[in-house]
Amino acid sequence: MDAENKRISEQPSALKVQEGIEQPSPLNDHAISNFRKSHRGLLSVDAYMEGILSFNRTVFSQAITLIESSLPGHQAMAQELILKCLPYSGKSVRLGITGVPGAGKSTFIESLGLHLTRAGQRLAVLAIDPSSSRSKGSILGDKTRMEGLSVEPNAFIRPSPSAGSLGGVARKTRETIILCEAAGFDTIFVETVGVGQSEIAVHSMVDFFLLLMISGAGDELQGIKRGIMEMADAIAINKADGDNKARAAIACTQVKNALHLFPLPDSGWSPPAVTCSAATGEGIPEVWNLITDYINFTRSNGYFDLKRNHQARQIMIDAIDRQLHDHFYNDPKIKPLLTQYEHLLGLGQISPYQAAAHLLGEYFGKSSE
Numbered sequence: 001m002d003a004e005n006k007r008i009s010e011q012p013s014a015l016k017v018q019e020g021i022e023q024p025s026p027l028n029d030h031a032i033s034n035f036r037k038s039h040r041g042l043l044s045v046d047a048y049m050e051g052i053l054s055f056n057r058t059v060f061s062q063a064i065t066l067i068e069s070s071l072p073g074h075q076a077m078a079q080e081l082i083l084k085c086l087p088y089s090g091k092s093v094r095l096g097i098t099g100v101p102g103a104g105k106s107t108f109i110e111s112l113g114l115h116l117t118r119a120g121q122r123l124a125v126l127a128i129d130p131s132s133s134r135s136k137g138s139i140l141g142d143k144t145r146m147e148g149l150s151v152e153p154n155a156f157i158r159p160s161p162s163a164g165s166l167g168g169v170a171r172k173t174r175e176t177i178i179l180c181e182a183a184g185f186d187t188i189f190v191e192t193v194g195v196g197q198s199e200i201a202v203h204s205m206v207d208f209f210l211l212l213m214i215s216g217a218g219d220e221l222q223g224i225k226r227g228i229m230e231m232a233d234a235i236a237i238n239k240a241d242g243d244n245k246a247r248a249a250i251a252c253t254q255v256k257n258a259l260h261l262f263p264l265p266d267s268g269w270s271p272p273a274v275t276c277s278a279a280t281g282e283g284i285p286e287v288w289n290l291i292t293d294y295i296n297f298t299r300s301n302g303y304f305d306l307k308r309n310h311q312a313r314q315i316m317i318d319a320i321d322r323q324l325h326d327h328f329y330n331d332p333k334i335k336p337l338l339t340q341y342e343h344l345l346g347l348g349q350i351s352p353y354q355a356a357a358h359l360l361g362e363y364f365g366k367s368s369e
Contacts, residue, residue, distance in 0.1 A: 042066065045080050052085065055183045057156070063179055064158060068172045082175050088182035090308070093295055096202040098192040098228070099212030104238045108212055108278040109189055110146040115284050116187055117154040124180040125149070125157045126173055127191045156185065174205050174315055203231050204314050207304065208291050211235045215244060215251035230262055233271055234290050240275035241282065248275045267303045269294055328363055337362055 043051075043059065048066070051059025067078045099105050106127075113123050125146070149155050158176065173190060180188050192202045203209050211232035229235070235255050240248030255273040264270060272290060276283030298304040328334060341355040350358075 042074070042077065045077055045084065048081055049084050052179060052183050053088070060156075060179070060183055061158070064160075064176050067175045067179065068160065078175070082178055085178050085182035089178045090181060092177075092181045092186050092188050093208070093291070094177060094188045094190065094206040095291065096190045096192065096199075096206035096209045097212060098199045098202065098210070099238075100214075103212045103214050104278050105191055105212055106146055108236075108238055108276075108284075109191060110149040111278040111281055111284050112288060113146070113149045113155055113189065114152065115281075115288060117149070117152045120154070121187050122154045122185045123149075123152075123156070123187045123189065124183075124185040125155065125189045125191065126176055126180075127157065127159045128173065156180070156183075173202075177205065199228050199231060204311055207298075207307070208233050208294055210287075210291075213237050213251065213255070214239050215247040229258065230265070233265075233267070233269060233294055234287070235259070235271065235273040236283075236287055237273065237275045238278055241277035241280050245275075267294075267298050267307075268301055269297055331363060334359060334363055 043062065048059060048063045050056075052063055063081060066074055066081070069075065069078070097105055097109060109125060109127075113125060116123050146157060150157050160173065160176070177188055177190075190202050190206055192199055199209075209231055211228060211234070213235060215237055237248045237252045237255070240252075252273050252275050259271055259273060274283060274286060274290065276287055278284065295304065298307070329338075337359055341350065341359060344350045345352060345355055
């Protein structure tokens with residue numbers, strides 16, 4: 001019986017598992033090795049500076065990552081690097097682009113960007129991606145959305161997480177602009193996430209502010225806040241192609257009529273409204289001509305330099321606010337007191353205003369004890 005069983009077991013069977021070929025590791029060992037080598041330590045400030053001025057893409061990207069880091073050691077190096085870059089900055093045209101989700105901002109940026117790079121200009125796109133308030137993560141998908149522009153040798157696209165800062169604007173965007181200018185980019189786009197207050201922050205760091213709109217989404221003026229329209233140096237009605245061309249023209253007329261109701265801005269420039277199609281490229285050169293006209297106009301009447309001086313003052317004030325905030329919450333004697341006063345607030349034994357006053361008193365050494 002044993003011999004019979006042995007004979008049966010030796011016969012080929014469809015149920016028998018054949019030995020396969022050993023599969024390669026799903027991990028790229030060479031890429032991991034290079035990654036570890038590149039992250040063993042930071043470069044020196046001089047090495048970063050050399051990479052920025054010669055525009056070594058890898059070093060330049062690492063320098064921006066250093067700027068965006070919140071680690072105290074990285075911040076000290078970042079400030080030294082920014083200081084070295086300042087003499088090489090200030091020579092670009094900074095353009096802010098905003099609009100509601102669905103207005104076609106990414107397509108518009110790619111279309112206008114290709115128009116510029118093919119004309120020999122060097123373009124940096126700082127696209128601010130909204131960070132999740134729950135997971136703190138971001139998709140950072142602008143390079144995917146701008147496939148044509150991302151492979152242009154004269155273009156550099158840097159998606160950055162908003163990291164929960166005001167209105168979804170990355171806290172380090174201003175510093176990144178300085179690095180881009182030192183690297184020789186003559187045009188810089190800053191794209192907002194289009195969530196309201198981000199426009200205010202972007203307006204404070206650019207020379208020209210473009211509001212992108214679309215027609216066919218209900219009353220074109222219904223959802224527009226007066227403050228955003230007043231900030232805009234020009235308004236472009238996008239997606240003016242095909243069957244939507246007539247509706248875009250009507251929307252443009254409505255916007256022009258609304259703009260006439262606003263007082264003339266400090267620049268003395270009367271904001272125009274135009275139609276364009278980022279998908280077909282129609283009207284894109286005219287939009288750039290408008291921007292060029294504005295830059296020339298404000299440079300001739302002195303407003304361009306005046307605005308940049310005001311922006312520099314605002315950067316100083318924002319830096320003071322940020323450093324005071326960080327210093328307060330990182331103070332070793334404040335951290336335990338925060339927990340204590342949060343407990344008292346929960347018990348209803350103290351008001352939020354009293355708790356804030358006591359904490360600030362402790363911080364400034366003016367406690368009542």
